[in-house]
Amino acid sequence: MSGGIELVVIGADGGPERAHAGSARAAEGARLLADALPGRSFDAGTRGCRVTLVPPEADANAMLTALRAASQRPARWLVVCLLGQVAADPRGRRLALVTGGSTPDNAYRRGLAWDWVVSTMVHGDQEETLLLVDAVADRAAWAALERGGEDGAGELLAHSRVPLWGRVGLFAGRRGQAVRRGREAVLPGGEGSFSWALGRVLEQGVPGAPAAVGPEELQPAVAAELQQVGLDGARLLVPVPGGGGRLLMRNRASVRGALAGLSLSDELLAVLWRESAPTDPPSA
Numbered sequence: 001m002s003g004g005i006e007l008v009v010i011g012a013d014g015g016p017e018r019a020h021a022g023s024a025r026a027a028e029g030a031r032l033l034a035d036a037l038p039g040r041s042f043d044a045g046t047r048g049c050r051v052t053l054v055p056p057e058a059d060a061n062a063m064l065t066a067l068r069a070a071s072q073r074p075a076r077w078l079v080v081c082l083l084g085q086v087a088a089d090p091r092g093r094r095l096a097l098v099t100g101g102s103t104p105d106n107a108y109r110r111g112l113a114w115d116w117v118v119s120t121m122v123h124g125d126q127e128e129t130l131l132l133v134d135a136v137a138d139r140a141a142w143a144a145l146e147r148g149g150e151d152g153a154g155e156l157l158a159h160s161r162v163p164l165w166g167r168v169g170l171f172a173g174r175r176g177q178a179v180r181r182g183r184e185a186v187l188p189g190g191e192g193s194f195s196w197a198l199g200r201v202l203e204q205g206v207p208g209a210p211a212a213v214g215p216e217e218l219q220p221a222v223a224a225e226l227q228q229v230g231l232d233g234a235r236l237l238v239p240v241p242g243g244g245g246r247l248l249m250r251n252r253a254s255v256r257g258a259l260a261g262l263s264l265s266d267e268l269l270a271v272l273w274r275e276s277a278p279t280d281p282p283s284a
Contacts (some may be wrong), residue, residue, distance in 0.1 A: 009030045029190070032189065033081050096114060097114070
């Protein structure tokens with residue numbers, strides 16, 4: 001098994017339909033994660049991370065095709081990011097990411113089914129997986145998530161072989177509305193969203209943490225960013241520990257204090273990261 005990371009980022013724009021306005025900024029969040037994650041990857045770095053950024057207007061088949069292609073390429077990690085609005089099937093037992101051209105009546109049938117994503121990740125040619133989610137749900141999908149168990153879609157959020165990290169919030173707003181403090185106005189990819197908070201934490205680092213940090217070390221800092229915009233009632237999904245290792249990210253704060261104000265080349269920074277890393281990284 002080769003090293004490296006296959007990163008698939010899907011920010012689905014649900015189009016002009018008013019009921020799907022929760023996806024209005026998903027493409028922005030997708031671009032943010034596609035830019036931020038490779039450069040912070042501790043094990044692979046930018047050169048060892050293959051990024052697949054799916055066009056926001058793509059249909060479900062194109063999205064799934066891109067994901068399957070990535071899952072078939074040998075790598076240490078398969079990391080998938082889903083951003084946008086989710087819809088539930090009429091029985092409230094399955095979820096799908098809303099795609100462009102959908103209407104309230106066919107959003108689930110046209111969307112990217114959550115269980116398709118998980119199944120592809122489980123059967124991929126990688127040692128480990130991580131699913132990052134920045135999404136909102138309308139009231140019907142939210143109710144399905146709240147039920148959980150065999151009668152609801154909530155059980156989809158806890159697959160034993162696909163660790164999950166992110167946020168699903170309730171959305172009942174309109175396309176283009178201003179971002180306000182409160183759960184219903186925070187759009188995936190916008191200010192106060194999970195992707196926004198994760199991007200800020202990766203850029204700033206976590207003071208006092210080691211040079212290589214995983215989702216569990218980053219989670220408190222991400223949660224603190226989210227709490228500044230108010231998330232009452234939102235599902236904040238805590239990372240589930242993986243079996244064989246963890247995706248490690250570079251902690252910029254680990255060397256910033258001692259080197260503040262210095263102009264450093266990329267090559268020197270790379271050396272500093274290696275020198276400050278554990279002899280045997282936890283993900284090895």
